[in-house]
Amino acid sequence: MTVGYGVCVGSWDKFVANVAPRTTGRPMMALSGQSGIVHAYNTIVAAAFARHDLDALILLHDDLELTDPDAEAKLLAPLVDPDVGLVGVAGGGGDSIYWWNHNPVGHQLTDVMNIDFGQREGDVTLIEGSVMVLSPWLLANLRFDPRFTGYHGYDEIGMQVRAAGKRVVVVDVDTHHHNPMGYASEESAEMCRLAAQLYQEKWGLG
Numbered sequence: 001m002t003v004g005y006g007v008c009v010g011s012w013d014k015f016v017a018n019v020a021p022r023t024t025g026r027p028m029m030a031l032s033g034q035s036g037i038v039h040a041y042n043t044i045v046a047a048a049f050a051r052h053d054l055d056a057l058i059l060l061h062d063d064l065e066l067t068d069p070d071a072e073a074k075l076l077a078p079l080v081d082p083d084v085g086l087v088g089v090a091g092g093g094g095d096s097i098y099w100w101n102h103n104p105v106g107h108q109l110t111d112v113m114n115i116d117f118g119q120r121e122g123d124v125t126l127i128e129g130s131v132m133v134l135s136p137w138l139l140a141n142l143r144f145d146p147r148f149t150g151y152h153g154y155d156e157i158g159m160q161v162r163a164a165g166k167r168v169v170v171v172d173v174d175t176h177h178h179n180p181m182g183y184a185s186e187e188s189a190e191m192c193r194l195a196a197q198l199y200q201e202k203w204g205l206g
Contacts, residue, residue: 001055004029006044007062008037017177020095022066027054036142041184049139055079056144057139061130067109068174074095075133076096078169086158088127089173090117092160095205097152097196100128106170106197110177120172126158127168130177137166145202151188153195159203 004027009015015030031046034040041059048057056076059067068074077183078084090106092099100117105124108115111156144154158168 002053002057003027003056003072003076004048004051004054006030006048006057006059008032008034008040008044011062014178017065018065018176019060021058022071027051033114036149038063038154042143042155043064043144044133047190048134054139055136057134059132059134061179063178064130065176065178066131066173067176071173071175071202072169074173075131078167078171079133079135081167082137083165083167084169085135085142085161086111086127086168087133087135087166088124088168088170089131089150089175090115091124091127091158091168091170094125094162097104097156097192098197099124099128099155103172107172108175108177110145110182120170122170124158124168125162126183127170127176130179131153131173132157135166147198147202148195150191150195152192153171153199156199156202159199165190 005023007030009030009032029039029044048054078087090108092104093102095102104117105119105122142160161168
């Protein structure tokens, strides 16, 4: 299985420290200087689809380190099932964009704590956005919704996958998200709130 990687780079230092060591020798599509992650990811997805030689695309944050020695194999394994459209390391239900409040599954080490929801594998609706494995079907058929501007709400794509009758799956893979958790600023928190509102409106969740 041939896999490519994509990163929306905010810091090349973070990219070099966290992403580059585990993706050497793999096709890499990295964009910097972006005003929002959705445009960057859609550009990367379109480029990956145009290659015609990739069986999957793994989107990573520039501060995400794949610490599991078998991370790539584990992340790709669910894609042998053609019904699987999207894979991640944590996720939950789609009742709101705040998936961690709705039957969360998976685990992830952050700079603050080790988040472990107990159940480490299973089907979900939305996945945590620092690790997103896109299937060939997703590359051909879906794009991130451009109405979600900035850096929040892009993980709504999980709901699109489920609405199309495909599965969203969490697998047991060790990662280290070099992130302090929480919001970087009050502005970021407000942008997330607006993304959550748009999500509710789009999917008629009240």
